[in-house]
Amino acid sequence: MSKARATIYGWLLLGPAFVLLAAFTHWPAIATLYHSFHSTARRNRPSVYVGLDNYQGMIDDPVFWQALINNFWYAVGTIPVSIGLALLMALWVNEKLAGRTWLRLAYFTPTVLPMIAVANIWLFFYTPDYGLFDQIRGLFGLRATNWLGEPGTVLGCLIVMTIWKEAGFFMIFYLAALQSMPPNLAEAAAIEGCGRWTFFRRVTFPLLMPTTLFVLVNAVIGAFRMVDHVVALTAGGPNNASMLLLVMIYDVAFRYWDVAYAATLTVVLLAILGTVALIQFVVLEKRIHYR
Amino acid sequence: MSDVVVEKLARHWGTTKALDGVSFKVEAGSFAVLLGPSGCGKSTLLRLIAGLESPTGGSIRIAGQDVTGLPPAKRGIAMVFQSYALFPHLSVAQNICFGLEVRHVDAAERKRRLERAAELLGLGKLLDRKPSQLSGGQQQRVALGRAIVAQAPVCLMDEPLSNLDAQLRHEMRLEIRELQRRLSMTMIYVTHDQVEAMTMADQVVLLRDGKIEQDAAPDALYAHPATIFAARFIGTPPMNVVDLDDEGRIADAPGGAGALGVRPEDIVVVPIETPGAVQARVESIEYLGADTLVAARKGAGRLVARVPGKAKIEAGAAIGLAWTQEAQHIFDNRTGRRVADPPA
Numbered sequence: 113m114s115k116a117r118a119t120i121y122g123w124l125l126l127g128p129a130f131v132l133l134a135a136f137t138h139w140p141a142i143a144t145l146y147h148s149f150h151s152t153a154r155r156n157r158p159s160v161y162v163g164l165d166n167y168q169g170m171i172d173d174p175v176f177w178q179a180l181i182n183n184f185w186y187a188v189g190t191i192p193v194s195i196g197l198a199l200l201m202a203l204w205v206n207e208k209l210a211g212r213t214w215l216r217l218a219y220f221t222p223t224v225l226p227m228i229a230v231a232n233i234w235l236f237f238y239t240p241d242y243g244l245f246d247q248i249r250g251l252f253g254l255r256a257t258n259w260l261g262e263p264g265t266v267l268g269c270l271i272v273m274t275i276w277k278e279a280g281f282f283m284i285f286y287l288a289a290l291q292s293m294p295p296n297l298a299e300a301a302a303i304e305g306c307g308r309w310t311f312f313r314r315v316t317f318p319l320l321m322p323t324t325l326f327v328l329v330n331a332v333i334g335a336f337r338m339v340d341h342v343v344a345l346t347a348g349g350p351n352n353a354s355m356l357l358l359v360m361i362y363d364v365a366f367r368y369w370d371v372a373y374a375a376t377l378t379v380v381l382l383a384i385l386g387t388v389a390l391i392q393f394v395v396l397e398k399r400i401h402y403r
Numbered sequence: 404m405s406d407v408v409v410e411k412l413a414r415h416w417g418t419t420k421a422l423d424g425v426s427f428k429v430e431a432g433s434f435a436v437l438l439g440p441s442g443c444g445k446s447t448l449l450r451l452i453a454g455l456e457s458p459t460g461g462s463i464r465i466a467g468q469d470v471t472g473l474p475p476a477k478r479g480i481a482m483v484f485q486s487y488a489l490f491p492h493l494s495v496a497q498n499i500c501f502g503l504e505v506r507h508v509d510a511a512e513r514k515r516r517l518e519r520a521a522e523l524l525g526l527g528k529l530l531d532r533k534p535s536q537l538s539g540g541q542q543q544r545v546a547l548g549r550a551i552v553a554q555a556p557v558c559l560m561d562e563p564l565s566n567l568d569a570q571l572r573h574e575m576r577l578e579i580r581e582l583q584r585r586l587s588m589t590m591i592y593v594t595h596d597q598v599e600a601m602t603m604a605d606q607v608v609l610l611r612d613g614k615i616e617q618d619a620a621p622d623a624l625y626a627h628p629a630t631i632f633a634a635r636f637i638g639t640p641p642m643n644v645v646d647l648d649d650e651g652r653i654a655d656a657p658g659g660a661g662a663l664g665v666r667p668e669d670i671v672v673v674p675i676e677t678p679g680a681v682q683a684r685v686e687s688i689e690y691l692g693a694d695t696l697v698a699a700r701k702g703a704g705r706l707v708a709r710v711p712g713k714a715k716i717e718a719g720a721a722i723g724l725a726w727t728q729e730a731q732h733i734f735d736n737r738t739g740r741r742v743a744d745p746p747a
C-alpha cells in the first residue's frame with residue numbers, strides 16, 4: 113500500500129471515533145470556555161461578552177472556596193487510603209487461599225452496586241439513633257450522632273463511603289497486574305533468600321507502578337467527579353460542609369440556571385484535572401518501568 | 404563441593420503421580436542431566452531439589468545434610484529457569500547482584516563477583532541495560548551470571564537452552580559445560596534433548612512417567628540401554644527395535660516374546676546373496692550429506708541403516724543387511740527390559 117493510501121485508510125478508520133469525540137467532548141469544552149467569558153442570557157437580556165467578570169465573581173464567592181477546600185480534603189482523604197487498601201486486598205486475594213474467588217467477588221461488590229443503592233445503604237448506616245453506627249455506639253453507651261447533619265462529620269462520612277466503594281474497584285486492576293507477573297520471579301527471589309517484604313519492595317511494587325499510575329489518575333478524576341452520592345445523601349449540606357466542585361456546578365447550572373457561572377466553574381475544574389494528570393504523567397513516567 | 408542424594412522421592416497431585424519413588428545420587432562436582440520426554444516429571448524433580456515444591460514422600464540430602472524440609476535459600480543451591488526469570492525493571496548488574504544484596508554481601512565483594520561473572524560470560528558492555536534490551540542469548544547469560552555469583556555449590560538448570568536457536572544452543576552447551584568444570588559446581592541439568600544430555604553429562608538420569616528408566620554415564624546408556632524406551636530415546640535416528648519370533652528370527656507378524664535392537668550405524672548393506680545376511684526390501688532412502696539413511700522392510704519389522712556417503716540403492720531393491728553379534732541388543736517384549744548383553 114502506498115504511503116498516501118495508508119494515510120487515507122488511517123484517517124478513515126479514525127474518523128467515526130474522532131467525529132464523536134469532537135462533537136461531544138472537544139466542542140463542548142471549547143463552548144464552555146466561550147460561555148465563561150459571557151454573561152448568562154436572561155429574559156430580555158441576551159448574553160454579552162463580560163471578560164473576566166465571571167472569574168472575578170467566582171473568586172469573591174465563599175461557596176466556591178469552600179467547595180474547593182472540601183474537594184481537596186475529600187481527595188486527600190480518599191485517594192491514598194483507597195489505593196493502599198486496594199493494593200493490600202489484591203495482594204491478599206492473590207494468595208492461594210481457599211474461597212478466594214468469593215473473597216474477590218465480595219471486595220468487588222461495592223463497585224457493581226448502583227450508586228443510588230449505595231447511597232441508600234450508607235444513609236442507613238449513618239442514620240442517627242437506629243442507624244448501624246449509632247446502634248454499635250449505643251452498645252458502648254455513647255450518645256447518638258447526626259453523622260450527615262453535622263458540618264464536622266459529614267465530609268468524613270463521604271470519605272469513608274467512597275473508600276469503601278473505590279478500593280474494590282482499584283483492587284481489580286492490581287489483581288490483574290499481579291496475575292500477569294510470572295511466578296518464576298518470586299521463585300528466583302526465594303532461592304536467593306529474599307523475604308516477602310523485600311520482594312514486595314524491590315520487585316512487586318516497582319512492577320506495579322504502571323498500574324499505580326493508572327489507578328491514581330482514575331482516583332483523582334473520580335475525586336473531582338463525585339456528585340451522585342452527595343446529591344443523594346446530603347445535597348452539599350449542611351451549610352455547604354459537603355459541597356464539592358461538581359455538586360456546586362450542578363447546583364449553579366440546574367437549580368439556579370446560571371449557565372455562565374457554571375461554565376466558569378467547569379473551566380476551573382477542567383484546569384485542575386488537566387494539571388494533575390499532566391503532573392502525574394510527567395513526574396511518574398520518569399520513575400516507571402514499562403515493559 | 405556437595406553431592407546430592409535423592410531417595411524414594413515422590414510427588415503426587417491427586418491421582419497424577421508426577422514423580423513416583425525416584426532414587427539417585429549425583430557426585431560432588433559432576434554434571435548430571437535429568438533427561439526424558441515432556442511431562443515425565445523432570446521439572447517436578449528439579450523443583451523438589453530446589454525446595455520450590457514439597458514432596459509427598461522421600462528425602463533429599465545435599466552435602467550430607469537432609470534438606471527435605473528446608474526453604475530454598477538454605478539448601479546451598481542456585482537455579483536457572485527456562486524463562487530466565489530476570490527482573491524486568493532492574494539492570495543487568497542489578498539482576499546479577501540481586502541475591503547478593505538480599506544476602507547482605509558487602510559492596511566490595513559484590514563488585515568483585517559481578518566483575519568476575521561479567522568477564523566469564525562476556526557481559527561487560529551490557530551491565531547497564533535492562534533485560535528487554537537484550538537478545539535471548541544475552542538474557543540467558545545474565546541468568547547464568549546470577550547463578551554464578553551466588554557461588555552455591557549446587558546449580559540447578561531447567562531446560563535453560565530451549566528458547567535459543569540451534570547455533571546458539573550449540574555454543575552455550577559447550578560454555579555451560581566449561582563453566583561447570585571451571586567453577587567445579589555440582590550441576591543438575593534438565594532437558595528433553597538427548598543431544599544435550601549426551602554431550603554435556605557425566606551422568607544421565609533417564610526418566611519416564613515419574614520413574615527412573617536408567618541412570619548411567621552417556622556412553623553406557625548408549626552402549627547398553629536397559630530398556631527399549633532407553634534404546635529408542637537415545638541416538639538419531641533411534642535404535643531399530645524389531646519383534647522376534649520363537650526361533651529368534653525377525654518375525655513376519657507383529658508380537659512375540661523377544662525384541663531385537665540394532666543401531667542404524669551398526670548395520671551394513673551387503674549383497675543379497677551374502678551368507679547370514681538378513682534379506683530386506685528397501686522402502687525409502689534419505690540422503691543426509693555425510694551419510695544416507697536406508698530404510699528397509701523385513702517381515703513385520705522396519706530397519707534403518709546408516710550408510711556412509713551417498714548410497715547407490717534404489718527404493719524397492721532387495722538388499723542384504725548384516726551386523727555383528729556385539730551390535731545386537733535383546734529385549735524382553737513384555738517387560739521392555741534388556742535380557743542379555745551381547746557376548747563381549
Ligand SMILES: Nc1ncnc2c1ncn2[C@@H]1O[C@H](COP(=O)(O)OP(=O)(O)O)[C@@H](O)[C@H]1O
Nearest residue numbers: 416419420421440441442443444445446447448
Ligand atoms: N502443579 C501441578 N499440579 C498438577 N499436576 C502437575 C503440576 N505440576 C506438574 N504436574 C504434572 O506432573 C507431570 C510432570 O510434570 P513436569 O515435571 O512439569 O514434566 P516435565 O518437566 O518433565 O515436562 C505432568 O503430568 C504434569 O501435568
Ligand SMILES: [Mg+2]
Nearest residue numbers: 442445446447
Ligand atoms: Mg519441564
